[in-house]
Amino acid sequence: MVEPVDAWWRRRQWSRGQQVPYAVGQFRADWASYPVLIRQYHPDRNHGVVLTQVPPAAEVLLTWECDVGHLFVATPAEQRSRPGRERRRSVWCPECAVQASPQRWPVLPSDWPAAVPVPQRVVRTTGRQTLPAAPARGVPAGAVASSRAGGRRPAAGAPRRTAPAAPRTICPKTPRLPSGESFTSVCAPAPASAVEAELRAALSERFAFTEGHSAIRLDRPFFDHVEVWPDILLPELRVAIEYDSTGRHGLEHVGARQDTDRRKDRAVRAVGWEVVRIRTGRLPAIGPYDLEVSGISGRTLARLADTLREIRGALFVDAYAR
Template identity: 70%
Template sequence: MVEPVDAWWRRRQFSRGVPMPYAVGQFRDAWASFPVLIRQYHPEWNAGIVLTQVPPAAEVLLTWECDVGHVFVATPAEQRNRPGRERRRSVWCPECTVMAKPQRWPVLPAEWPTQVPAPQRAVRVAGRQTLPAAGRSRTPGDVPDGVVPAAAAARAGVVPPGAVPTGAVASTRAARPGGRRGGARRPSAAAREVCRKTPRVPSGQAFVSVCAPATASAVEAELRQALSDRFDFTFTQNAIRLDKPFHDHVEAWPDIILPELQVAIEYDSTGRHGLEHVGSREESDRRKDRALRGVGWEVVRIRTGRLPALGPYDLQVSGVSGRTVDRLVDTLRDIRGDLFVDAYAR
C-alpha cells in the first residue's frame, strides 16, 4: 500500500524498533546510476529523509522537482521505470511531458497522398453513413478503414486542420508551418532550454541572481534611495524564484524587491521612442505580474507617460517626486497593513 513518506518512516521505525530504520548511504549504490533522480530529490520536502535512505522498492510517495521547477509526487519505482521515450533530455516531469507533446495529425502512407483521417463521428457521404469497419480486409487501391477520400470529406463538410478548401487560395501565413511568416513554429516553453543558473530555492523566495541585468535607469535608483531613507528594508536581492518558466528563466527581476513585505515595485515609462511597455511588451508585463502573484508576491507598478494601470495597486503618475513616494508608501500600507510597514520605519 502506497503511503506518505512521513507515515512510511514512522511505520518502519515501529516495525524495526529503532529511531533510524535505514542508515544514510545504505542504498547509495542502488541510486548511483540515476543522477537525474538524485538532482530532482530534495530531503527538506520529504521529512528530512535523504534519498540513500529510501529502498528502491519502497511503496512510498516522494516529492520531486524537475529542472524547470515543477513539483510532483511519485514512488521510487515509478521514477526508476520511466520509459526512455517519455523523457526529455533524460529529465522526466508530468507537466513538461504534456507541454512537450502537442497534438498532431498522423502521417499517412505515401500511397494515399489525397486521403485525410476521418473524424471520430460518422460522416454521411453520398447518401450513406460510413463508419470504421473493424477487421475488414482490403485490396490494393482500397481506402483504409476509418479514412475517407479527400473529395468525399470535402463534400461532407469535413476539412482537416491545415487543409485548404476547394477553390480557396492558401495565403503565405497559412502555408508556413505554425502559421507564422518567419518559418518554423516557435518552440514551446517546455521545449526551450531553461537557464540552470537559478539556485534551487523554494518558489517565492528572493535571492541574488547572476543573470539579473544591472540597473540602467536613474529613476529606479532614485526611487530605491527614497525608500531606503524612510525604511530599513533589504535592497540586496534582485530576483524572485518562480514556479514556472518566464522568458527561459524560472526567476523574475523586478526593479525593486522588498522581501520583508513580499512586494515587488516596477517603474514603467514609454521610453525615449514611446515603445516601451506597450503592445506585446505590456502583455509580457501582465505575464510577469501573474507569475509573481502566483508565488505569493504583490506587484506595484508606477506607470508614467499615460500608461494604463495593469493591477489593483498600480500608480499612474507624471514622474517620481516626493508626492509619488508618499503615494507608494500609502499603497504599501494598504497591501500589508500600517503596523507591519511602519515597523520598518527609520
C-alpha cells in the same frame, strides 16, 4: 484550480485545521507502482513535501527532475498518465520524449550528383544531453527550396505539418532556493533607468529594508529562467516595485509587452509576493495596487508608502521606517 505546491499545502493546512494535513507515507501504496516518479521527485524542490504526502488526484504543480537532469513542472495526474512506466524512461520527461522521437533521414535520388556533398548531421545540445538534430531536406548546396517545385501540396482543409519546437532550456545559474525567496542574481540585467535608482534611493531614506536583492525564485520557468528581476525588491514586505514608462519611442509596456508584464506579475504573486507598478506616461493600471502618476515626486513617494501600508498593514510597514 491548479496551484503551486506551497500554496496548495498552506490551503490544506487551513482547510483540515492541521499543521501536517497528510502524514508521510499516507499515499505510499498509490505511488508504489510508479518507481520512475519516485526517483524523479525531490522534496527539497517541493518545499519539503514528500511524494507520499501528495494525493494522486491533487491539482498541484510539482517539480520533477529526470535522470538526465531536465527540470519540469507537472501535476500528479499528468505524470501518472504518461505511458511506459519502466519500459522507456524518456516518456516520463516531456523534454526527453521530444528528443527521443525518431529522426527521419532524407532518401537521396538515384541521380544525385557525386560532387554534391551529402547533408551532414548537425548536433544540438540541450541540458546535459547531446543528440543529433533533424537533418535538412535533400536540397543541393546553393539551391533554395521552393514551395512550387517538388513535393505534393496538402489537400484543401488538411492540417499543416509543422516542425517540432526545439526543447526548452532553463538557465542553470539560479540557486536552489525555496520558491518566493529573494536573492542577488548573476543573471539580472543592469538598471536601465536613472529614475529607478532615484526611486530606490528615496525608499532607502524612508525605510530600512534589505538592499541588494535583485531576483525572486519562482515555482515554474518564466521564459528561460526560474527567476524574475523586478526593478526594486522589498524582501521584508515581500513586495516588488516596478517603474513603467512608455520609453523614448513610446513602445515600452504597451501591447504585447504589457501582456508580458501581466504574466510576470502573475508569476510573482504565485510565490507569495505582491506587485506595485508606478505607471507614468498615461499608462493605465494593470494591477490592484498600481499607481498612475506623472513622475517621481514627494507626493508619489507618499502614495507609495500608503500603498505599502494598505498591502501589509501600517504597523508592519512603519516598523521599518527610519
